[in-house]
Amino acid sequence: MGIAERRLRQKDQMRSDILTTAWKIVKEEGWQSLSIRKIADAIEYSIPVVYDHFENKEAILLEFGKQGFELLTKKLQQAKKKSEDPAEQLMAIADAYWNFAFKNKEYYQLMFQVGISGCEMEKCIPQQSVFRELVQEPIEKILKQNKKAEVNSCLKYHTFWSVMHGLISIKMLGNTEIDEELNKMVLEDAVSGLIKNLGK
Amino acid sequence: MGIAERRLRQKDQMRSDILTTAWKIVKEEGWQSLSIRKIADAIEYSIPVVYDHFENKEAILLEFGKQGFELLTKKLQQAKKKSEDPAEQLMAIADAYWNFAFKNKEYYQLMFQVGISGCEMEKCIPQQSVFRELVQEPIEKILKQNKKAEVNSCLKYHTFWSVMHGLISIKMLGNTEIDEELNKMVLEDAVSGLIKNLGK
DNA sequence: CTATATTTGCTAACACTGTTAGGTAAATAT
């Protein structure tokens, strides 16, 4: 019988309406301004209806977090495929990460700019291994190429991510409206410096 | 007459009581958990009394922000004085910055981990020039030593801060409880890499 | 010393948050 299925479809529709609406609010007013009441108003249902589809507000945020991490993973994997040369791969990954952050500011803030609302984003990082493999493998290749296998690639992996995150965070703080040119240069400078350091 | 003065003293005392109490709450429960009501309860006065001394909650946060930036500035200046060699200066500044962040987690979160409560921390960064001078000067010296005066020291300055901030943020996210050893190594690795890069 | 002015502090409210208990009415199943 199709009734149960229609009900499931309607339930899914409602769930996705909630997410769409929430996303619109975030885009227009920021994460700080997202509230259950605003969502309820916008979908023209009462508040508890939202709670029929999400246990609480954090569950909604985590849903977006999951989406964000999936998108980021995809982008980084695509970037890596562009070349076979490990140094070029690292540069491409850095570039893709950078682009993800600024083309999807809302995602990035939610995923990495802690403290938005006591939301434990760690819960939805895919497997820690995905990013690690993605970056650590080319790093190890470069180290081998340069006969520096003894160097701790785990260390270099952490350094790589930290540098990337720092560059982006500082830019998002946006104290000093630096021009786009300089920003791209800072990225290139820092990452190429890191890569060079692997080989010297 | 001393009456007006006593009143001023009492007013100052109350103000400082509010700050002390607020700081205690933050230390025990975090920034998210700081509220005007809790402060009022703790000082055993009613809510509006708090508003007699601070225009709003943001004003309290900004006060702490100011304190934080002052302390950080002092620590960095002290670190720089420890040596005359610009490379050693940079390393010492990096080290001092790192120590500040983890010995004063609450300050650092407030100052740089945006989004705590729509608080515009930029308002209380001392002069942008202070940090800039502090770091840019040794950078320029190193560049000169190595006859690379054409290199953009402003670029290198931004890279330096971004790297520092990234290292600390990533560690504060604390996904993967890396041991202290590795953390210090990541710092040394990244910063010494940067410094080397100035001289190559 | 009394009367006026000022400062001090409080109660109570408004407009928001997240969240939930409990009831009603409609849709479905028996």
Place this chain on the structure above:
DNA sequence: ATATTTACCTAACAGTGTTAGCAAATATAG
């Protein structure tokens, strides 16, 4: 036609930041 599940809502609780308005304590002036 009756019973049951589902969908949905009203109303509330416990928080948040913030402010208007009033009462009591204190200081100043006559």
